[in-house]
Amino acid sequence: MTGATGKPAAPVGARPRGRRRATVRGRGAISPLAALVWLAPALLLIVGVVLWPAVELVRASRSRYSITGLRKGPAGWDNFRNVLANDSLGTVLTNTVIWVIAVVALTIAISLGVAQFLTKDFWGRRFVRWAVIVPWAASLVITARLFTLIYSYYYGSINAVLLDLHLITTPIDFLGSDKLIMPSMIAVGVFVSIPFTAYVFVAGLGAIPTEVHEAARIDGGSPWQIWRHITLPLLRPAILVASVMNMIYVFNSFPIVYTLNESNPGFSHDTTITFMYKLAFKSAEKDVGQSAAAGLFNVVIILVAVLVYLRVTRWRDQEEQ
């Protein structure tokens, strides 16, 4: 992708407004070669460790592999056809859509409240902020394994508490029931996504000048009106950043779905990411080629989803404002 630096850029400097910006905020033009000195290390890393594996993935997706992972020759489009023909594909895609939308939407909603609270001034606020950070600091694998135990039918602490309080008479099988496993996984997904999101919102709230709220209060706005018509619109950039980052993280999230769903056979509760991994390492076929094809589908799906989301929310307009 070294050609990227050689390609002509958008004629930013040609527009009068762009030129003014260039003198106010930038240092003006330099040659591509001079720019390369600054960008070369980054380009090297991106080309060497992100794009090269992407190319390898494309090559793998067009190859046939033995069950032990040895390349046996070209496969044309067979791997892609096989993935598309997989009986579970519909279920897996539906699961992915439910997983991403539910986790991101709930995370944003709850984090708005948490962030609002964390910006209040009260005794012990620092400790609460540290506590909120913990699910982010803990690795997803650890949290996921912890929750397999917490949710457990036999020895889970949720069941222990519910039984002790006599709210239920028999334990709930959170991870074994077809109805409950997705909500259970979503709950963990939301739980680990809140800290990052809340922190983005805390930052966004901090960027709103206090005068704006004071003016609204003097004008007689109720707290709800102020929040709905002043805070929320001013938080829009932060909400956009948080939702895009979360879409990417949640879509690509592996450990939660993989670990909590481990005891269930088949693909009925998998997302496209765990589906891809299982194709290579866990399914009956152990097919690296098919897994690579599925991996490519994943890259394309999230790319398109994010671009569509940015288009729908008119990200650019926001940047220009």
Place this chain on the structure above:
Amino acid sequence: MSAPAISWRRSRPWALPVVGLAVGLAFLWPYLVMLLDAFRPSEDVVQTPPSLLPRVWKWSTFGEVLGDERFLAWLKTSLLVSVASTAIVVLVAVPAAYATARFRFPGRMAFLFVVLVTQMFSPTSLVVGIYREFFSLNLVNTYLALILTNAAFNLAFAIWILHGFFSSIPVELEEAAELDGCGRFATLRRVMLPLTLPGLVTATVFTFIAAWNEYVVALTLMLDDTKKPLTVGINSYVTGYEQNWDQLFGASIIAIVPVVILFAVIERHLVGGLTAGSVK
């Protein structure tokens, strides 16, 4: 002022901390369960009916884990990989972000677009390709492979955050420094870097945590037990053959502590970093 407003004003000094305690516990409770599980024998963790508090207390878990050579090896890998990849990200992202924020050159937008796209590539989706690349380079099972992967996949976020920061600093400030006789690099080091410190802190912490918690690539690339990072290694405390839940959770807590401390130390900078970097 209305009656509810007055009563709220009176109750606020104690009501908010109480709510704060509830919010804090909402985020901590699973890890408190984990801490309790680290203080009981493994058999007690998986016993029916479950009990919230240990039936038998066991105080030796942390000593066992810290005395376990495997654990120390995993800890070493995690520290080495996280520190090295974070250092690489900072060293590589700063010049790239500075150049794209300050200069206009052909390919600038193309570069920023490539960076944005790589943000969407996850090592998980590409794991087959990553394995094949490092296999052909004969780098499977090396720290270098893991360090490079963690650095490369966290670079995009760091560049974006720092790009936002450098763009927001008035160019006049730099010109003033140059008039005072600073060279370009001296300006970058003495004027720009101190002003972008919150952004640097944010980028550093994000990279460190992502590298510290990375799982799938390490699981695939690191074959030697002693070269695994904590996330992968500690899983061997509970397998089909041996079940040491107490040690798994004790080790997990030790793995969480450095990150929480790191967070606590830089929390104030972090909030500022996110404001200027990603939220204009």
